[in-house]
């Protein structure tokens with residue numbers, strides 16, 4: 001950076017200047033000479049983390065909107081952030097997930113082959129519409145929960161805030177496309193869901209990490225499993241497209257969650273046992289939702305190809321789905337080293353422990 | 360529809376839910392822009408309530424369960440508080456026009472610049488990064504407070520949060536891409552722009568954020584051809600302007616709806632506009648007072664410190680244009696009477712800027 005401009009102020013010019021700039025902002029930088037270069041995937045958010053700009057402290061005291069690495073301005077009234085510890089939100093993969101989400105964006109209006117949807121038997125259409133109604137509500141909880149936390153996160157950790165902006169945008173797309181699917185084929189929306197897990201997620205007042213446990217490790221893994229099975233039993237290309245893309249989006253949400261929880265467990269005192277307690281509470285909420293017959297029956301009708309098939313084959317696929325969910329959820333808990341006692345899971349979750357999914 | 364359950368089968372089905380649906384036989388059909396949000400606004404599904412009593416978060420038009428908990432706690436439940444007539448269009452347009460700051464900006468066109476110009480670019484980028492933070496956080500918070508019965512405006516706000524996140528990131532990228540770095544934070548978002556945070560009402564927030572704040576930024580981005588030193592910067596300003604135009608349109612269209620649906624709130628909205636106009640040429644505006652940001656803008660527009668006065672003259676032209684565009688938007692929103700009655704000082708500001 002060249003010398004201060006004060007010496008070469010326009011005042012030196014022969015003609016009296018119209019304006020008197022102070023230039024007192026010049027040379028105020030903590031680190032100059034940065035040149036982030038684009039790679040073959042362009043100039044990515046993570047590429048900017050060079051030198052001091054990539055230093056991400058464990059605690060972020062600054063409560064202004066000072067961008068990380070800029071020279072702070074003193075005397076700024078705090079904006080008021082609840083989350084100022086790295087342990088409360090960080091995930092190393094956030095910057096990459098952010099760019100990935102942008103590259104993999106899709107538009108339900110034009111990318112989904114809506115023309116491929118043909119009339120379905122009445123019972124099957126009812127079931128599809130019921131499932132879409134509940135998936136819309138799941139997306140709603142994603143939206144309301146994440147947007148409720150975003151503004152509470154401090155700017156030292158902007159990568160996470162930015163990734164979460166893509167996550168709520170994903171959820172907006174899911175909200176929209178499941179509603180569209182329900183209204184496009186002679187059906188309509190069904191009955192609202194029972195909402196125990198919804199309440200649990202929205203009521204995560206203990207911090208963003210708690211919300212992550214419920215929103216992603218419980219509900220997110222469950223939703224992913226639903227998308228996977230629904231994609232397998234899709235009736236047309238439109239449904240296949242929707243479930244496939246929603247699954248890819250949801251996989252990013254769960255990836256962020258696992259990475260964050262791994263970080264939080266390693267750096268936040270008592271987080272491991274707190275998470276175990278949260279999950280024990282969460283199991284009960286999920287179990288209560290699962291004892292409600294509506295979603296289960298609708299899924300069985302889809303998997304069985306109608307009411308008749310639902311009673312046998314459809315229910316068997318539903319049970320396979322549940323075994324898959326419990327397996328995956330417990331495997332993630334093991335990977336995170338969260339102590340869990342599968343035998344203590346409340347019914348009906350305990351019925352699905354250790355039984356291999358074979359459908 | 361519940362039919363007799365065949366007990367010979369393994370699982371008994373209740374199926375009572377099949378009779379409990381929203382309006383049935385709904386057949387939305389797609390138009391030439393695919394199946395848009397507007398295409399599914401049909402029958403009762405397209406009819407948001409004037410006052411929403413939905414506290415369970417159920418999708419608009421779905422059948423309700425008596426046993427579901429009231430978990431919504433939504434603060435925004437009156438249609439007039441948030442509605443606008445073209446939300447579906449703005450949302451679909453946002454989806455079609457998403458872009459990537461990593462791959463859509465030709466970063467390789469950025470060449471080393473004279474030190475004063477690079478410093479000015481970096482100061483402006485530091486400021487814009489701060490501003491974009493606000494424009495993302497605040498709408499997000501309001502989404503969490505809005506009933507899903509008003510899903511269309513909510514979807515637009517979610518797209519805005521995504522857009523602002525990209526803006527924040529593209530200006531950080533610009534600051535670190537050409538041998539410079541971030542400069543000093545301006546703190547501008549704790550002043551006028553920051554007061555967006557303080558809003559206790561959605562329309563109050565929207566009048567500050569969408570109409571005056573982002574309106575001013577939109578005029579600026581539209582001057583991108585003048586400001587840009589290279590193709591990459593041209594693309595950045597053009598794409599950001601496209602996004603900002605949607606955000607501003609949201610505010611203008613909402614204000615218009617509010618004015619028609621709740622005329623008893625017009626005087627209150629005028630008060631918000633009084634406040635906003637007080638800050639139009641303030642320190643938070645890069646082409647407002649002589650601040651670090653406006654000085655850096657003058658260097659950029661003039662092409663160096665030696666042409667500072669030239670740059671300032673361009674700034675003044677931009678400031679006038681900002682004010683004229685602001686006035687046009689407020690007129691379009693249905694509040695043009697403030698200019699006729701002399702309540703607004705914007706005309707005087709335009710004249711003063713010229714002098």
Ligand SMILES: [Fe+2]
Pocket residue numbers: 491494522523526603
């Ligand atoms: Fe923006």
Ligand SMILES: [Fe+2]
Pocket residue numbers: 494523573602603606
């Ligand atoms: Fe904006």
